[in-house]
Every structure is written in C-alpha cells, then in structure tokens.
Amino acid sequence: MDLAxxxxxxxxxxxxxxxxxxxxxxxxxQGLARRGARNLSVISNNCGTxxxxxGILFKNRQIRHVVAAFPGPGATYFQQQFDAGEVELELVPxxxxxxxxxxxxxGIPAFYSPVGVGTDVAKGKEERVIRGERYILEQALGADYAFIKAQRADRMGNLVYRKAARNFNPIMATAAKITIVxxxxxxxxxxxxxxxxxxxxIYVNRIVLAKGIHNA
Amino acid sequence: MPKARLTREQIAERAALELPDGAYVNLGWGIPNLIAAYVPKDVVVYFHSENGILGMGPRAKPGEEDYDLVDAMKVPVTLVPGAAYFSQVDAHVMTRGGHLDICILGGLQVSEKGDLANWRVPGAKGAGGIGGAMDISVGAKRLIVTMEHNAKDGQRKIVKTCSFPLTAIECVNTIITDLAVIDVTADGLVLREAAPGFTPEEVQAQSEPKLRYSGKVPEMVLRKK
Incomplete structure (x- = not known):
C-alpha cells in the first residue's frame, strides 16, 4: 500500500x-496520509466525512486546493480550514x-455547456450563443494521479466495479497520468x-489489493 | 391562530400526482425525497440517482443495508427489476442531456421567470455545495420545485428576482408549496390550485410577483379519487 x-x-x-x-x-x-505529501491539489466530489x-488529509493539513461539487456538511476539517481561509475551493456542478x-x-481541451449559465459558476468564463441558446466554456480537468476503487482487477488492470461504488472511478481512471486502483x-x-x-x-498503472474500508 | 398550511408530507403527496406512468424521475433533497412514498399505486416510475443508478427502489430494510448501494443522500437503497448501474458521467448524460422526464428539487427562491436558487443562503457558514442540482435543473424535460411557500422567518420565497445565488435560470415549470400549485408560463406565474381553506388572494399575499388566475381556483387535491 505505502509503496503504491x-x-x-x-x-x-x-x-x-x-x-x-x-x-x-x-x-x-490512508497510505497518502502516512506518506505525508503536502500542498496537494485535490479533485473529489466531496471533502471527507x-x-x-x-477527512484525514485535511486533518493532517496536506491539502491546499480543492475542486469539488459538494464538500459536504460532514467535512469537518475542510469546513474549518475553508472558513479560516486556509484552503482554496473551486466549486463545480x-x-x-x-x-x-x-x-x-x-483529448478534448474544453467544451461548451449550458450548466451554470447566468449563475456564479459562469463568472470569468467565455459565453457563447449556439443555435439560439447560451453556453459557457468549461476547461478539461486532469491530474497527476487518480486514486480509485474497484471491486476486482485482473493482473493487467482490467476493472469491474460493485453497484453504486462505480461513480467517479471509471472517469478518473482516464484523466490522470498515473492511475492507482x-x-x-x-x-x-x-x-x-x-x-x-x-x-x-490501458487506463490503469498500479493495482493494490486491500480490504475495503467503508465510512458509512 | 393562523390557518393550517399543508405539511411537508402533504406537499410531497401532491407532487407525486404530477408523475406520469412510465416516467424516469430524479428527486432532490428535502421535500422531494419524501415523494417516492406517495407514488399512486397505478403509476410505475423509475428513479434516477446521480451517483449512477436508474431503477432505484425503496430504502433498504434494517440489517439488509449494502453501503455500495446508496442514493445521492448516502442512504442505503434497493433496486427494482430492470435497474442499471453506470458511472457518474453517464448519470449526468441523463440529467444534462434531457433524458429524464421529470425532476423535482427543493427550493430557497423561485422567480417569476422560473429562475431557481436552491443551493446557498447568502451569509451562511461553510462552503456550500452545488452537487447535481445545476445539471439537473438545466436538463430536466420538466422541473418541479417543492418547498414551503415562505421561509421560516416569513420571507416570501416566490419572488420577482432571486437574491440568493442561482442554480439555473428559467428552468422551473411548476412550483408546489404548502399553499399552492403554481405554473411558470411565458405570461408569468399562473395559480393552478390553492391549498384547502386558502383563497387566491391569500396565496397572492405570500407571493411577490403577480399571480394570474381567473374565477374560482380549484383546491389542491392530495390523492387520486
């Protein structure tokens, strides 16, 4: 785990x-918490429970910048640091x-989207009318590493997921230089x-076998 | 003693009557989350969850929870026959791409043009969170907002222009509250039904923009006869 x-x-x-x-x-x-890398920029739907x-990475103050859709009321450490101005947040639908x-x-660098037109999300973004409708330009989002969870891998890294635990995992696998599952x-x-x-x-670089930890 | 408005459960019960048989439906947080319990017996709908489920069934029974099978509110749920799992991208292809027949969200403010504000109260502590609401609002074939007609402090929530941060512009089709059913039309807000015991004038008094109605406004019916 720590090697990964x-x-x-x-x-x-x-x-x-x-x-x-x-x-x-x-x-x-947990491995990244032990590793202690700091000043991280993270992308995740939420910010821990x-x-x-x-949560542990915020508790350890390893994160500087977050891109998230719903940080969450249970994200105690994030919310404290956000209120104190210690962590930056980009809120994204x-x-x-x-x-x-x-x-x-x-391989698409940016795209036009109707989501957020006329809202705070549109601030600073190029707006364009296409076929009579308003759209804003959204930039592609990639990372150095993707940490994902799957149910099962074969030795090549083909993955299958379990139920709604699939969520962001297959997309993130495609959007990072190194994907660790x-x-x-x-x-x-x-x-x-x-x-x-x-x-x-093709999207998977490292596989770690570990019994899942649930934070229900 | 003020007259009794509808309860949150009754708002949900009324909203459930808007669901056509066979519809694909997304329900948001708050009152919308109560609606599934009130779907009429002769209507079959398929619930979508933005974390990647179509065909979501009732909440899991105690002892049968599977924490890999949760709804967007983190609640362990079940599936109905014909259900499917998919990724978050596909879940939002469905929302944004206009594939869902009806979406029902909670609201903080709705404007007379159908603008919706539902994700942040100005000045509230914390970072707030958008979640899937913006994608859902933009893409729904029909968007219903269920909410109390007034805020806890009595402020009117049906307003000329939203002062709270917007979720999406010109997206709401129908508003269902503890006082009324109101449709958003090109000619403004139309009062379709008023809660039992309330006059159109009383509903108007709690709504900032002008409501259109003529003659006798029907009473809100909560369940099919």
Whole structure:
C-alpha cells in the first residue's frame, strides 16, 4: 500500500473516486496520509466525512486546493480550514466536474455547456450563443494521479466495479497520468468476461489489493 | 391562530400526482425525497440517482443495508427489476442531456421567470455545495420545485428576482408549496390550485410577483379519487 503512493510528491494534483460513502479508495488515502505529501491539489466530489475518506488529509493539513461539487456538511476539517481561509475551493456542478474529466481523458481541451449559465459558476468564463441558446466554456480537468476503487482487477488492470461504488472511478481512471486502483480482489488475466469490463487496463498503472474500508 | 398550511408530507403527496406512468424521475433533497412514498399505486416510475443508478427502489430494510448501494443522500437503497448501474458521467448524460422526464428539487427562491436558487443562503457558514442540482435543473424535460411557500422567518420565497445565488435560470415549470400549485408560463406565474381553506388572494399575499388566475381556483387535491 505505502509503496503504491511512495512517489507522490508535495504539490501533486490527485483525483479521488467515491460518492456517498461508496467507492472511496480509503486504503490509498490512508497510505497518502502516512506518506505525508503536502500542498496537494485535490479533485473529489466531496471533502471527507470526519476523519474518513479525504477527512484525514485535511486533518493532517496536506491539502491546499480543492475542486469539488459538494464538500459536504460532514467535512469537518475542510469546513474549518475553508472558513479560516486556509484552503482554496473551486466549486463545480457535479455533472460538469465529471464531464471535464471525461473531456481531459478524451483529448478534448474544453467544451461548451449550458450548466451554470447566468449563475456564479459562469463568472470569468467565455459565453457563447449556439443555435439560439447560451453556453459557457468549461476547461478539461486532469491530474497527476487518480486514486480509485474497484471491486476486482485482473493482473493487467482490467476493472469491474460493485453497484453504486462505480461513480467517479471509471472517469478518473482516464484523466490522470498515473492511475492507482485499490481492489478487493485480483484475478488471473483472461478470467474477467470482456463484455463486463468497465475500465480497460490501458487506463490503469498500479493495482493494490486491500480490504475495503467503508465510512458509512 | 393562523390557518393550517399543508405539511411537508402533504406537499410531497401532491407532487407525486404530477408523475406520469412510465416516467424516469430524479428527486432532490428535502421535500422531494419524501415523494417516492406517495407514488399512486397505478403509476410505475423509475428513479434516477446521480451517483449512477436508474431503477432505484425503496430504502433498504434494517440489517439488509449494502453501503455500495446508496442514493445521492448516502442512504442505503434497493433496486427494482430492470435497474442499471453506470458511472457518474453517464448519470449526468441523463440529467444534462434531457433524458429524464421529470425532476423535482427543493427550493430557497423561485422567480417569476422560473429562475431557481436552491443551493446557498447568502451569509451562511461553510462552503456550500452545488452537487447535481445545476445539471439537473438545466436538463430536466420538466422541473418541479417543492418547498414551503415562505421561509421560516416569513420571507416570501416566490419572488420577482432571486437574491440568493442561482442554480439555473428559467428552468422551473411548476412550483408546489404548502399553499399552492403554481405554473411558470411565458405570461408569468399562473395559480393552478390553492391549498384547502386558502383563497387566491391569500396565496397572492405570500407571493411577490403577480399571480394570474381567473374565477374560482380549484383546491389542491392530495390523492387520486
């Protein structure tokens, strides 16, 4: 576990999968907490629940900047640091957060979107009328590392997920230079049904076998 | 003694009558989250959750919770036959792409043009959170807002122009409150129904913009006859 995150430097940009307590790479997060990399820029739907999920990284003051859709009332350490002006937040509509990652992974540098037109989200963004409707320009969003959680990997890194624990994980896998996946089970290559593979191995760089930690 | 307005459950019950059979539906936080319990027996709808579920069933029974199967409020849920899992990107292809038939969200303010503010009270502590509300508001084929007609301090929530941070502009089709059902039209707000015991004038008094109505406004019906 600690080996998988041993090269993460201070100042790195890291994406974290997970939503609503499901699909968080909690063992990798704990590993990053032990590693102690600081000044991190993180991308995640939310900002932890108490000490759980990303909470431990805020508690340790390892994070400087966050891109998130819903930091969350349970994100105690983040909220304290946000109120104190110690951490920067870019708040992004959830569908745009993942679409910006999808664009990055797909080689699209930016795209026009109707979400947030006429709201605070549009501030500072180029607006354009296309076929009579207003749109704003959204930039692709990538990272140095993606920490994701899947249920099962084969030895090549093909991944399948479990239920709603899939959420952001397959998208983040495509949008980082190095994708590190935490799984409950590793199987021999060739034993996963190719029809069922959600994340093909091309997106996965490191696999860590670890019993999932849930923060219900 | 002021007259009794509808309860949150009754607002939810009335909103459930807006769901057509076979619809794909997303329900937001607050009152909308109560609606699933009131879907009429002869209507089948499929609930979408923006974390990647279509065909979400009721809350899981105690002892049967699976924390990999949760709704957008982190509550362990179940599936109905025909349900599917997908990623967050696909979940929002459905919201933003106009694939959901009806979305029902809570509201802090709705303007006479159908602008919605529902994610942040100015001056509130903390960072706030947008979640999926902006994507949902922009993409819904039909957007219903369920909320109390007035804020706790009595402020009117149906306003000429929203003063709170916006979720989306010109997105709301219908507002269902503890006082009324109001449709947003090109000609302004139309009072479709008033809560039992309330006159159109009383609903108007609690609404900042002019409500259009003519003659007798029907009483809000909470369940099918």
């Amino acid at each position: 995150v041993a090269d993460i430097p201070d100042g790195a940009t890291v994406m974290f999968g997970g939503f609503g307590g499901a699909g968080f790479p909690n063992n990798l997060i 108490g000490d759980g999920e990303l 959830q569908g745009i957060l993942c679409e910006r990652m999808r664009a990055f992974g797909a 935490e799984v409950d089970e590793v199987v021999e290559t060739g034993t996963l049904d190719p029809e069922m593979i959600v994340t093909p191995s």
